[in-house]
Amino acid sequence: MGKLIFMEAIWNSIKIAVKMTIPEHSYRMWLEPVEFNRVENGVMVLSAPNYFSQKRAQDNYGSLILSELKKISGENGRYIIEVSERRRKTGLVKVQKSIQLPLPNENIQPHYGRFLRKDFTFDHFVVGGNNEFAFTASLSLAAKKNSQQNCLFLLSKTGMGKSHLSQAVGHHIISQYPEERVYYLTAEDFSNEMVQAYRTDSIDKFKGKYRKECDILLLEDVHSLSGKERTQIELALTLDTLLDADKKIIFSSCYLPGDIPKLNDKLKSRFSYGIISSIEPPNFRTRVRILQKKMLSNGYQVQEEVINYLASELTEDVRQLESGLIGVTARSSLMGIPINLELAENVVKNIAQRKKNITIDIIKKLVCKHFNISLIDLVSSSRKQTVMRPRQIAIYLSRRYTDSPLQTIGKCFNKYHATALHSIGVIERGIKDNGSLKKQVELFSQKLESGNF
Template sequence: GYKNYSNNEMDFPLIINNPVKNPFVIPGLKKMQIDPQLNPIYLFDSFIEGDCNRVARRAGKTVAEKPGANSFNPLVIYGGVGLGKTHLAQAIGNEVKRSNPNKVVLYVSSEKFINQFMDHSRNNAINDFIHFYQLIDVLIIDDVQFFAKAEKSQDVLFAIFNHLHQSGKQLILTSDKPPKDLEGVQERLLSRFRWGLSADLQVPDYETRIEILERKMKNDGLEMPKEVVKYIAYNISNNVRELEGALISLLAQSSLNRREIDLDLAKKVLRNFVKSSSKEITIDTIQKMVCEFFDVPYDKLLQKTRKREIVQARQITMYLAKAFTKNSLKTIGEHFGGRDHTTVIHSCQTVKDLMDTDGVFRENVLELQQKVQLAAM
């Protein structure tokens, strides 16, 4: 028979036949179930994949499918604040529990681990502490950078890590930096962190940010004008947590003021989040946007070349510069290696003609126009 205990009610249960005396053992109880301490909202389905996190997410899926029986052990997920480290780590745990209910999964923050260890150390129960953690099939430790300078906790973690790894159990660690940059952590621990895979989470790009917002809106049954979604995605680029926070703030203001969500409300609400409310677009800004969009080196845009992709990128840039800046045709030409105003006129006409005849070209120009408009807001 099984009995459920929460880690909040007691620090840990132990198997009855363990030589260490366990005050929680109930006669006849073979095994106690351990509360995995997982948040059920953290799932793979709600973790949007993009270039910023593809390796980490796919490695996480592999680990969830075959915990302990893969080459990513430990899996170290690292990255800045609010990029989804905890979400991904707990998604692995939730998936393991879904597909392997009998697996013992435990999520613990490094701070809680250290505090538990200190409590057991004061009570001369370090062996009990170690033996408990050796029961875990999938151990997830969040924010391992906080082990820095906690020497005795590191010694215990080293012992637990070795036992679990040698027993074919899975370890998942998160950190705000890669193992090689963790200071104050023993080299022998760092070397073990490097045994598996270290995968980073980066800041999501514009398209991924839009997808994150749209997925959250869909999950919460919300609707919002596309231009507002784009405005939020363009202006909040630091991390996912801030992105979702901005969306929640906007919804709260809309509800409290009984006002429809539109671009004006978004601008008003997002003043606390947004870099600046109104920016003047320069030719240089447009040049950089177009170069990034078409993956064209900036210097090539200014050179005399007949390569089609370079010529088209230059023509589109001139077209956008004329539409979105107050510069004269002569000034625009000067920003492209000293070309004259007739070249700018010809480029603008060529872009208009191509937009009428080439669907893909038209889509590219319209998307760039939107990007420039968003940058100007």
């Protein structure tokens, strides 16, 4: 008994030492759950809660554990990590339930909805001061460490990582709790499915699926529910049922619940029920780490000065950083030239400067010229289709190609920010359903991106 207590104390000392050398969130996720089990033939036997945790702890931190063990017990120190006996037994039950394991290197299909991107996991997410709280809240919800936290609202501009965190929660739950039913979809998907259910007289089946067959709901882009009264009522009832049953829910949006126009008070209350966590643009150091992570995961070889240059110039969001890295490596491969600072400067010139030169005034003039209307008409209160549609397109393009906040865009067109948001939603939906509108928007995009304005 004394020897077991001594070995357990050694393991606790190792955990403390390793904790000082790795990110805190990595420690909490992979090493904190690993416990001392027994000593067998002079080998320290550790216990992980499941096979996934066992593999991650061994692959990522095995050398650190062994190094610390040898420091304490000498060169003969040895250890192994097993899956806990309790988990093995539950695992046998799960195999009998025919739960299918995901294929390697493939996007993951949750129990319902869209695929989860294979690289959108917690391991691939770069944590910085801009997103640490959102990461911690997402990980806590996924790991079920806080029984009081059932709801999380992720807030950020496009391209900051809220979809990554939402899908990371899905990945983690599917791997650690495969019996849990994960639904991943956008609010637009939910609305379209509900409308189809009414058309096919299957609304009861639709309600039952979301209220009785879902354990974790990951609902993206909830601002697209603006103005959809019937969908809002149904979703609010569904959320009430899920929350009463202690299910987990993650929402994501570009806007705070209170800033989404034409959203009923009940749904605003449900969106605000749990933690609201915003994700800000990454600082320089975090941008460097993001590029380094992408470089390693994709097998790129890029000099440090090129990475630093991309991080200093591409400051808007993560997608822009990825675009720069892909642009540099793709151009190098296609042209057979080395990746250097000159190549990076050419790629960045087409990404960063493009957006800096586009203003709301330029967009207004471009739209007026194309539709042959006056600037006065464009910013007027006219609701004629020949004026209102160009105005909506101009507002949509202003949101897409400038950094101006929604309130500023609305003022430039003599509209409230709620009207501006509605216009953006109209065009976003129209692009999906209307081929001619999609071609019009693509034409404007080509002109703006090429500098032909």
